[in-house]
Amino acid sequence: MVFKELLNFRLKDISYKRVLSSMCTVPHPLAVKAHIMFLETNLGDPGIFVGTWELERELIKMLGKLLHNEKAAGYICSGGTEANIQGIRAARNLKRAKKPNIVIPKSAHFSFEKIGDLLAVEIRRVGLDEEYRVDVGEVEKAIDENTVAIVGIAGTTELGQVDPIDELSKIAIEKDVPLHVDAAFGGLVLPFLERKIPFDFELEGVTSITLDPHKMGMATIPAGGILFRDESFLKLLEVETPYLTTKYQFTLTGTRPGTGVASSYAVLKGLGFEGMKRIVKKCMENTNYLVEKMGEIGYEPVIEPIMNVVAFKTERAEKIKEELYKRGWVISTIREPKAIRMVVMPHVTKEMIDEFVEELKKI
Amino acid sequence: MVFKELLNFRLKDISYKRVLSSMCTVPHPLAVKAHIMFLETNLGDPGIFVGTWELERELIKMLGKLLHNEKAAGYICSGGTEANIQGIRAARNLKRAKKPNIVIPKSAHFSFEKIGDLLAVEIRRVGLDEEYRVDVGEVEKAIDENTVAIVGIAGTTELGQVDPIDELSKIAIEKDVPLHVDAAFGGLVLPFLERKIPFDFELEGVTSITLDPHKMGMATIPAGGILFRDESFLKLLEVETPYLTTKYQFTLTGTRPGTGVASSYAVLKGLGFEGMKRIVKKCMENTNYLVEKMGEIGYEPVIEPIMNVVAFKTERAEKIKEELYKRGWVISTIREPKAIRMVVMPHVTKEMIDEFVEELKKI
The missing domain is CATH 3.40.640.10 (Type I PLP-dependent aspartate aminotransferase-like (Major domain))
Structure with missing residues (x-):
C-alpha cells in the first residue's frame, strides 16, 4: 500500500532524460x-x-x-x-x-x-x-x-x-x-x-x-x-x-x-583513470555537439566551454526556461550576461541533445 | 574485482548483533x-x-x-x-x-x-x-x-x-x-x-x-x-x-x-501509530529485561530508564568497555557518574541481551 503511494510521488519527478540543468546525474x-x-x-x-x-x-x-x-x-x-x-x-x-x-x-x-x-x-x-x-x-x-x-x-x-x-x-x-x-x-x-x-x-x-x-x-x-x-x-x-x-x-x-x-x-577504482577519462571525453564531445547544434539555430556561447558546462546568450533566457519547463525540459539561466545554461552530464546523449534542440526551435 | 575489495572492507565492520552503543539501528x-x-x-x-x-x-x-x-x-x-x-x-x-x-x-x-x-x-x-x-x-x-x-x-x-x-x-x-x-x-x-x-x-x-x-x-x-x-x-x-x-x-x-x-x-506510514507503539513497547520490555539481568549480577541503573537508554554505575566503566570491545561487543560509557551505557534499539533482542550478559560475567 505505502509503496504504491511512494511510487506515485516518485513518478511525478522529472526524469534525467529531460534534465540539462543539474550538476548531478544518474548514479553509475x-x-x-x-x-x-x-x-x-x-x-x-x-x-x-x-x-x-x-x-x-x-x-x-x-x-x-x-x-x-x-x-x-x-x-x-x-x-x-x-x-x-x-x-x-x-x-x-x-x-x-x-x-x-x-x-x-x-x-x-x-x-x-x-x-x-x-x-x-x-x-x-x-x-x-x-x-x-x-x-x-x-x-x-x-x-x-x-x-x-x-x-x-x-x-x-x-x-x-x-x-x-x-x-x-x-x-x-x-x-x-x-x-x-x-x-x-x-x-x-x-x-x-x-x-x-x-x-x-x-x-x-x-x-x-x-x-x-x-x-x-x-x-x-x-x-x-x-x-x-x-x-x-x-x-x-x-x-x-x-x-x-x-x-x-x-x-x-x-x-x-x-x-x-x-x-x-x-x-x-572500477573505471580507473582511463575509464574516467573516456567519460569526461564523451561529455566534452557532447558539449561541443550542443554548441554546434545551438550555433545552427543562432545561439552563441558566452565563453568557449572549458568543461561540460555551457551558457548561450539570449535576452529571453527566463522566458525560454519557463517555456521549456512547461514542456517537461529543465535548463537553467544566468543573469550576467543574460543566458540559458546547460550542464552536459554523463546522462546527456547526442539523441537527447537533438530532441532538446528540436523542442527549443518550437519556442 | 572492486566489489570483492569492497566486501572485504565491509566485513571488517562490527555487526549490529554486537552493538549496544548506537542510537542508530538496522534500517527497517x-x-x-x-x-x-x-x-x-x-x-x-x-x-x-x-x-x-x-x-x-x-x-x-x-x-x-x-x-x-x-x-x-x-x-x-x-x-x-x-x-x-x-x-x-x-x-x-x-x-x-x-x-x-x-x-x-x-x-x-x-x-x-x-x-x-x-x-x-x-x-x-x-x-x-x-x-x-x-x-x-x-x-x-x-x-x-x-x-x-x-x-x-x-x-x-x-x-x-x-x-x-x-x-x-x-x-x-x-x-x-x-x-x-x-x-x-x-x-x-x-x-x-x-x-x-x-x-x-x-x-x-x-x-x-x-x-x-x-x-x-x-x-x-x-x-x-x-x-x-x-x-x-x-x-x-x-x-x-x-x-x-x-x-x-x-x-x-x-x-x-x-x-x-x-x-x-x-x-x-507503513507501520502506522500502532505499529510504532508495538516496536517502542518491545524496546522498553527489552530495556527492562536488561535491567533485570544486570541486576542479577550486581549492576544498578543510574536512573530508572524512561526510554530505551540505560546506564549502569561502575568505577571500572572504561576498562569494561575496552574488554568488551576486544571481544567484539560495543557499549559506551558515561563520565558522571561513571557508568557503562547501552541503547536498546530495535535490533536488540532478549537472546542478544543474554549473550551480552554472559560475556560481561566473564570479565
Whole structure:
C-alpha cells in the first residue's frame, strides 16, 4: 500500500532524460551496487564501522593522489556546501581574526552567502575579467588584516570557468592567507581533460579543496568531499566525542552514511583513470555537439566551454526556461550576461541533445 | 574485482548483533525498499524532483501532527547535528544579539560545542538536578540580554532523560527567548510510550524540535529532521538560489538525498501509530529485561530508564568497555557518574541481551 503511494510521488519527478540543468546525474551502476552493499553503515561511529572507515581513508588517499598530494587529509561529506563550510571554518579558526572576512569571486556558488551567515564571516565578492575569471588585482585589493581565506573556483556553476588559481596561490603565499579551491564540479573533470589547467595542491598556496564525487564522479548522493593539505587542518575542526568509540570528531555532521564512500570508490577504482577519462571525453564531445547544434539555430556561447558546462546568450533566457519547463525540459539561466545554461552530464546523449534542440526551435 | 575489495572492507565492520552503543539501528525492511526506489533523487532541486518534494511536505505534516502542530514547517536533513545547527541558527538570526549565547543543559550532546564554534555563539552549559534533568533555576539565572536560545533535551544521549520542557517553556515565554528541543532520539519514542511526558509544540514556548527518523524511526541514514513552529522560521535561514528551479533555499546543504524522506515515510506510514507503539513497547520490555539481568549480577541503573537508554554505575566503566570491545561487543560509557551505557534499539533482542550478559560475567 505505502509503496504504491511512494511510487506515485516518485513518478511525478522529472526524469534525467529531460534534465540539462543539474550538476548531478544518474548514479553509475557500479555506484548503485556499492551503495546497497553499504546501506547500513554509519561513519559517525568508526569504532563500529571499522572497515568502512578504512575504505574512506583509502578513498581520500586516492583523491589526494589525483590532486597531487598524497598527504591530503579529509572526508566524504553531504556535498559541496558542507565541504566549503569546513574549508572556510578551518581557515577562520586558523587565522582567528577579530572581524573575519573572505574574498571570493562574484562567480562563486550562492552557498557562500549561507556560509557567511553561518560562520559569521563577511563575504567580499570581487569582480571578474572578460573571460569571467576572478580579477586577481581586485582580489589583492580586497584582502586586509581580517581576511581569513581567499576562494578560487575550479569549474564555476554558471560557466564551468576556472579562476587563475596559480596566481591566487602566489597571492595566498605572499599574504599568508589560506586559499580554498571550490572544485566541487571541476575536481573530477580537470584531471581527466587533455588540456592541463593547474588548480590543485601542486600549487603551494592551496590549503583546501572541495571536490564532489556525487557530481562528475557519478557516485550516489550524498558524496561531497573536502580535502586539506595535511592533517593539521582537521585539528582546527575537532570536538571531543565522549560517547563514541573514537575520541574526537572533525566532521560537521555526526551520523554519516558510508554509502557515498563506497559508491565513489567503486566508480573511481572500477573505471580507473582511463575509464574516467573516456567519460569526461564523451561529455566534452557532447558539449561541443550542443554548441554546434545551438550555433545552427543562432545561439552563441558566452565563453568557449572549458568543461561540460555551457551558457548561450539570449535576452529571453527566463522566458525560454519557463517555456521549456512547461514542456517537461529543465535548463537553467544566468543573469550576467543574460543566458540559458546547460550542464552536459554523463546522462546527456547526442539523441537527447537533438530532441532538446528540436523542442527549443518550437519556442 | 572492486566489489570483492569492497566486501572485504565491509566485513571488517562490527555487526549490529554486537552493538549496544548506537542510537542508530538496522534500517527497517520498508525503509530499505523505499530507499532504493528513491536512490537517484535530489531534494536540492525541487523543480526536478517535484514528487519527492511533495512527499517531503507530506512527511513534515505527518511529523508535525505527531508533535501536536499541524502548521509545523521544516525538512529532512543529514542528522541531529544539522537539525540542531539550524534550530540555533534560526534563533540567533531572529534575536540578532551583539554577543549571542545559548543556555543548554550539561547533558546536551557534544555536537553543541561544534555548533558554538560554527555559529560563533557562546555555549552556557548549566547543571542538572538529582535525576539528571536540567536545573531550571540555573537556566533562569544563566539567561541574559544576549541569550538567543534555550535548549531542552528530550532523550539525553547518556541516560535517555527528559528535561522539564514544560518549565523551560514557561521561562522561554516569560523571557521571550526561543526554546529549541533536541528530541533527536526521544522524538520518535515519547509519542509512543504509555507514560505521557510533554516535550513538543503543545508547550507554547517550544519554537523548534530536532527529531531523527534514522534513530528510532528505523529509516536509512541520512534522515535527521528539524521542525519549526511555523514557516516564518524558515525565512531566517533562506538564501537566494539563482541557478535552481526554486528561488530560495532554507536548508543547510544544497544537494540533498530524497532517500531519507522516502524511508522515513515508508516506516511511519507503513507501520502506522500502532505499529510504532508495538516496536517502542518491545524496546522498553527489552530495556527492562536488561535491567533485570544486570541486576542479577550486581549492576544498578543510574536512573530508572524512561526510554530505551540505560546506564549502569561502575568505577571500572572504561576498562569494561575496552574488554568488551576486544571481544567484539560495543557499549559506551558515561563520565558522571561513571557508568557503562547501552541503547536498546530495535535490533536488540532478549537472546542478544543474554549473550551480552554472559560475556560481561566473564570479565
